[in-house]
Amino acid sequence: MLKIKRVPTVVSNYQKDEAADESVGCGRNCLGACCINGARLPLYACKNLEKSREKIVVSHEAEEPPVAFLESLVLGEWEDRFQRGLFRYDVTACETKVIPGKYGFVAQLNEGRHLKKRPTEFRVDKVLQSFDGSKFNFTKVGQEELLFQFEAGEDGQVQFFPCMPLDPENSFSVVAINVSPIEYGHVLLIPRVLDCLPQRIDHKSLLLAVHMAAEAANPYFRLGYNSLGAFATINHLHFQAYYLAMPFPLERAPTKKMITTVSGVKISELLNYPVRSLLFEGGSSMQDLSDTVSDACVCLQNNNIPFNILIADCGRQIFVMPQCYAEKQALGEVSPEVLETQVNPAVWEISGHMVLKRKEDYEGASEENAWRLLAEASLSEERFKEVNTLIFEAIGCSDQEEDLEGTIVHQQIPNGGVNQKSNRIHGGPITNGTASECIVLQ
Numbered sequence: 001m002l003k004i005k006r007v008p009t010v011v012s013n014y015q016k017d018e019a020a021d022e023s024v025g026c027g028r029n030c031l032g033a034c035c036i037n038g039a040r041l042p043l044y045a046c047k048n049l050e051k052s053r054e055k056i057v058v059s060h061e062a063e064e065p066p067v068a069f070l071e072s073l074v075l076g077e078w079e080d081r082f083q084r085g086l087f088r089y090d091v092t093a094c095e096t097k098v099i100p101g102k103y104g105f106v107a108q109l110n111e112g113r114h115l116k117k118r119p120t121e122f123r124v125d126k127v128l129q130s131f132d133g134s135k136f137n138f139t140k141v142g143q144e145e146l147l148f149q150f151e152a153g154e155d156g157q158v159q160f161f162p163c164m165p166l167d168p169e170n171s172f173s174v175v176a177i178n179v180s181p182i183e184y185g186h187v188l189l190i191p192r193v194l195d196c197l198p199q200r201i202d203h204k205s206l207l208l209a210v211h212m213a214a215e216a217a218n219p220y221f222r223l224g225y226n227s228l229g230a231f232a233t234i235n236h237l238h239f240q241a242y243y244l245a246m247p248f249p250l251e252r253a254p255t256k257k258m259i260t261t262v263s264g265v266k267i268s269e270l271l272n273y274p275v276r277s278l279l280f281e282g283g284s285s286m287q288d289l290s291d292t293v294s295d296a297c298v299c300l301q302n303n304n305i306p307f308n309i310l311i312a313d314c315g316r317q318i319f320v321m322p323q324c325y326a327e328k329q330a331l332g333e334v335s336p337e338v339l340e341t342q343v344n345p346a347v348w349e350i351s352g353h354m355v356l357k358r359k360e361d362y363e364g365a366s367e368e369n370a371w372r373l374l375a376e377a378s379l380s381e382e383r384f385k386e387v388n389t390l391i392f393e394a395i396g397c398s399d400q401e402e403d404l405e406g407t408i409v410h411q412q413i414p415n416g417g418v419n420q421k422s423n424r425i426h427g428g429p430i431t432n433g434t435a436s437e438c439i440v441l442q
């Protein structure tokens with residue numbers, strides 16, 4: 001059993017009080033049986049993506065408000081909590097810069113995020129661990145940290161109820177603030193919060209996260225996921241999300257197509273990126289795409305391989321990044337200079353948003369340093385191949401490898417929106433581009 005000292009990031013103001021009094025009306029206005037009676041929260045039921053697609057065909061009415069409603073809800077409620085002083089520090093005061101170079105890594109100096117250190121023993125060698133109600137979990141957050149209930153609606157239209165009772169019988173999902181934000185609008189999506197699910201991908205929950213990305217309708221709003229062993233610090237199922245108004249380097253990496261599933265989901269590997277990763281896109285529906293990614297993640301979980309997920313391009317692109325940083329760290333195989341930065345390469349760092357804790361690392365930030373740090377998290381080429389074989393077996397594509405005819409797609413996103421596709425390997429044909437293959441940022 002590998003164990004390392006880990007300092008968890010405090011994501012809720014109630015995480016600090018471990019010995020809480022659980023008597024009736026515990027005084028913290030939490031989500032437990034003590035406080036939930038009579039509690040209310042806005043409910044946002046997003047439109048059924050399939051139905052809304054049909055609807056567009058038959059109706060030419062402009063039903064969409066000019067600004068995506070979900071975006072104004074997230075940011076409006078987030079701003080309200082900011083004004084109420086619920087965050088541990090002012091993230092808008094954190095310095096951020098784009099690291100010069102061709103990859104566009106983003107560095108942020110965030111000295112507040114890891115203050116008040118309370119070291120705990122955190123088991124890093126098991127991706128699946130059962131839920132432990134005695135540890136901090138999201139049923140213990142204060143209701144003021146919750147922004148709204150979120151559900152995948154049945155209807156072709158968005159439904160919004162400003163004041164909906166929290167019904168413990170109806171396992172609702174919530175969007176909450178992360179009290180240690182790394183960007184403006186940093187929130188948590190907690191699927192079926194009262195079901196107390198451990199941090200583990202299941203098909204229904206990933207689809208809910210993909211729905212949220214689609215519903216936000218803004219390519220700068222991404223959702224991320226860290227498995228246990230890949231820097232999740234709370235074993236209670238949650239996704240993170242925030243706005244970053246620039247492309248992540250991960251999104252800009254060229255890709256090489258590996259296989260296409262029977263449902264049309266295209267799986268590519270990233271080229272020329274420090275962390276070997278897979279990109280899933282396409283498919284006949286958002287559910288096909290989400291289900292394929294879930295199959296892959298369930299496979300990783302069952303094989304005890306830690307991983308991160310980035311849901312980008314309004315849910316049309318999903319990156320899966322298996323990683324081994326914590327394992328290497330526990331085995332003493334991470335280089336000392338990288339370790340000294342104390343940066344944990346979780347989903348945002350791996351996507352290229354480097355949240356740095358030390359001023360000297362921020363001031364001396366360079367592409368080489370970012371690359372060196374992220375490369376420590378990557379599987380070796382050989383291990384990555386083995387893992388891909390496992391994944392392709394799990395999704396029923398084991399004999400469809402198209403390595404020799406791989407097509408490289410260069411994605412160049414910023415401003416000009418240039419999408420240059422080339423087929424440098426073996427002169428294969430250029431694939432027919434569809435909208436879902438390109439990221440177009442507004």
Ligand SMILES: [Zn+2]
Pocket residue numbers: 025026027028029030031032033034035
């Ligand atoms: Zn309570």
